[in-house]
Amino acid sequence: METTGVPADRRRKKNIRTAFLLLMGVLLFFTFFSNTLQSLTLPKVTTVKPQTKSLEFTLEGSGKLTPLREAKLLNASGWKVRQVLVKEGEQVTKGQTLIRYDSQVAEAELKDEVAALDKQKIAQQTLQDQFIQTYAEGDELQIRKARREIEAGKVDQVTQARKIAGLRERLTAEQQLKAPFDGIVTQLNALPGILSSGEPDLVLSSSREGFQFDFTADAGLLSSLGITLGEKLEVEVHSAEGPSARILPGKIAEIKSAQARAGSPAGEDNSGAEDIAQKTVFIVMNEGSLQGGEQVQIKLKKPSLQEGVVVPTKAIHQTGGRSFVYTIEEQRGALGNTFVAREVQIRSSITNGPDSMIQTDNLYGDEMIILESSEPLQDGNRVRLQ
Structure with a gap:
């Protein structure tokens, strides 16, 4: 009886040990399998390493x-164009007449003002004749009045003469358009019989x-x-x-x-x-x-001019006035290593478009920076590397 009981007890212990090892294997299998399934649900990221170099602009x-040297010439009077004397692309010299304008209205106004001055001169002669008669009569009050009227007439004549001089000057200046320098007519908008528009009548250029x-x-x-x-x-x-x-x-x-x-x-x-x-x-x-x-x-x-940490611009994120990049932090564990996204603040940066040079206190050349992610990230999120 004792000899037969020993092998049976050994078999029972062996079976228990085998069952325990099998159970542990199953537990380990499902643990690793669940971790694998969980890792498949994590955001997938691609990474790059920052480089220390200068940034090319x-x-x-x-x-x-x-x-x-270019002049846009126009006639401020707005008169109709009477004659265009040049063509587009033509070489002209300083002082050459380019366009003549219809100044009939201004000429008629000038004649009217000259006639008004002549009338004032005639009226002044009449006042002088009246003064002689008044002086002969000896009325002191009437004499002073006549003198004032003569002085007022003289002032009116001076004013009228100044007005006529201004009209003549305007007529001389605006009835024709002259070249201010030697050059080429690069644009010609003036047309005979048409009022000047808001655009320059002529553009003159010199090379x-x-x-x-x-x-x-x-x-x-x-x-x-x-x-x-x-x-x-x-x-x-x-x-x-x-x-x-x-x-x-x-x-x-x-x-x-x-x-x-x-x-x-x-x-x-x-x-x-x-x-x-x-x-x-x-x-x-x-x-x-x-x-x-x-x-x-x-x-x-x-x-x-200076070297610094250069990263792709699309790796930089901005939220609420803050600029930052995500780096990868590797955490070792008994069931395998895990990877966590960590936010690193950027103090300042300059960019040439594709790349940016950043300044930060917590970024080193051997770290990995997240370039793209399959899902939006936050600081501390677990990720899986692509």
Whole structure:
């Protein structure tokens, strides 16, 4: 009996141990399986590593060459055009008569005012004759009255003469349009028999002082590039005469403030959008082969003066006036490692569009930054790496 009982007890213990190991295996299997299922429901993210380098900026602009010296000529009187003496594209010289206007109404008004002055002179002679008669009669009161009337008549004549001189000056100045300098008629709007419209009757251009074009750019970009007055640039010139472009020198002549444009910050929240300051850049060119009207463009690339942490711009989020990126924090555990999104505040940043250089106290070069996520994230969310 004792010999048969020992093997049975051993078998029972062995079976218990086997069942326990099997139960533990099942528990471990379902634990890992549940963790795997749970990880499949987590937001899927792609990551990049920040780089320490300079940020490359690109300035692009285009325009159309126009003469540096250009005059838009019009007749302020609004008289009808009587005769157009030039054609569009014609070369003219300084002082040359370009357009004559119908000044009949002004001439008639001038004649009327001259006639009024003549009448005043006749009336003045009458007053002088009356004064002689009054003086002979010896009435002191009437004598003083006659003298005052003569003085008033003289004042009226001076006023009338001044009015006539103004009309004559206006008639001389406005009955014809003359060229203020040597140049080419680039635009002609005047038509015989038609009243002058609000547009210039004629546009006169001179290429002696060169050509210019302008474009608008972000003020911050110009500052980052270190663009200054007098800086020389290479300009790509496209002529209508041929498909090939030429590279010619240009120089920045002026930088003016322009109307700000509406900005849209990076990230999914646009509530913090601010207007972005703009500048208009004027570039002059003085190349003898230029004719005006050519399409031109520039493309200038420069690295930033300082190096810093550079990340893709779309990795930056903005919410409630705060800027931040999400980094990956790896947490080790008995059942495997987990990954958690951590919010890192950005103190300041500059961007060239695709990339941004950021300043923060809690970001290091070996950390992973979340570039994209399948779902919106919050600080502390668990994620799975793609």
